[in-house]
Amino acid sequence: MKCRHKRNEWIGYLLGELSSKQQMRMESHLKECMACQKVTEELKSTLTVLNRVTPPPQDFSGGDVFVYEIHHKMERREIVSSRSRRFRQAAAGLTIVLLMAVMVIKLIHQKPDSPVVQPGSVSHLVKAEPMSSRLQTPTIRLRTSVKPVSMMSGPSNVSTMTQPKFPRKPRINLHIKTISGIQKS
Amino acid sequence: MKIQDPDAELIREFQAGSVEAFNDLVRRHQAAVCRMAYRVIGQQEESRDIAQEVFIKAHQMLPKWRFKAKFFTWLYQTTWNLARNWRRKHSRLDYYEYIGEHKELQTHPEAQVGMHYQEQKAMIKRVLGQLPKRQHQVVLLRIYERLSVEDTAAVMQCRPGTVKALLNQAMKRLSQIVKKEQTYDEMSA
Structure with missing residues (x-):
């Protein structure tokens, strides 16, 4: 049962x-x-x-030494963490500065798409491509002033003499007008 | 008269800014936490380190303590988790055959009895290590630490019924092994 x-x-x-x-x-x-x-x-x-089985040793924790060791470990960690925090902050600042520098350099050296220049035209607005699709930089308006070759190279008879075989590319002066809300002349 | 929980008092003092209260809290529980870690990993120095790690975690956590649970349940739970993690990381190390064990066996008075005691001890230790995680935990808490069913349930975050069932399963398994060993001894004698 x-x-x-x-x-x-x-x-x-x-x-x-x-x-x-x-x-x-x-x-x-x-x-x-x-x-x-x-x-x-x-x-x-x-x-x-x-x-x-496995009787643990009698009070192997070590009394007050154990407490002291805990505080010592915590202090050591605090020092390390404050150092690493400062390092992280510095690294973050440096990264931001570098990124901004790269962006500015890119913007300065960026060439617009070769515009279709009609002989005789003086100036028009060109809408440039964004620098990178990821960065999503704002639309940059560039004002180009183009002078015809004949106007740049003095009198017509000289120009016909010194004119190269292939027509010269028109010189383009770039004026950055607006970049993400910051006015630049 | 309502009995005040001494841990809760010390935690309140610590939250008010007393460092000595935290030290008292550590002194109250350090032996139990070291013992528990030692039971799981079987190495004296490492279990001390784990116990210190537990108290460092407690130091970070106690300012936000809301007195909804008993502090020692949190301690046992964290000790168990850290010790288990340590064992998982050092799984290649055969934890029941560490140097301390051999030293202990040589100096233990019962070591004179003969190989039987040593073999049985090693065998049980091995079996304890091979028990499923929850059964091992319940044996440590109920048999070795002598926690009540309710406290064990609080540490293991389960119901008291589950604790009873797990202990039953673990004891059955251990009984079978002990019985098998005893019959083997009788036959060989």
Whole structure:
């Protein structure tokens, strides 16, 4: 016949976790029930073996030295973290400066798409391509003034004499008008 | 009369700016935390380091402590997690065959009894290490640390019923191994 007492109750009994009343009740039951006797014997031997295994050394934590070591470690970490924080801030600042410098250099050296220049035309507005699709730089309006070759190279008879075989490219003067809201003349 | 939790008092003092309260808190629990870490990883020096790591974490966490749980449950939980992580990182190291074990066996009075004790001890240790994570944890907390079912459940973040079931499974498994060893000894004797 199966007993109503569960294995868990016997673990609690052997660990001494029950109240004195419960403990006495379990003891009286144990005297009568063979199945429970078997279970408790089995559990007892297991607990005995378990309690023999790896007894940790008595108070190896080291008392006040342990507390001192904790504070020492925390101070050391604080120093390291403050240093790394400063380093990170400096690195971030430097990166921003470098990025801005690169952007400015790119903008200065950027050439517009070769405009279709009609001979005789003087100036028109060219819409330049954005510098990079990722950066999404704002539209840059460039005003170009183009002078025809004949006007740049003096009188017509000289120009016909010194004119090269292929027509010269027109000189383009760039004036950055607006860059992301900053007015530049 | 309501019994005040001494940990809660110390935490309140620490939150008010007392460093000595934190030191008292460490002194109260350092042995238990070291023991728990030692039970998981089996190395004295490393378990000390892990225990210190636990208290450093506590130092960072305590200013935000809201007194919804018992402090020692948090301690045991963190110790268990850190020690398990350590063991996972050093899984190549056979943790039950460390140098300390051999030293301990040589000096232990029961070591004189013979090889049987040593073998049984090593075997149980090996089995404990091979138990599923939760069963191992429940054995450490209930059998070795003698926490109640409710406290164990709080540490393991599960229901008391689950703790009972896990301990039952672990004890069954360990009993089987012990029984097998005993029958083997009887046969060989």
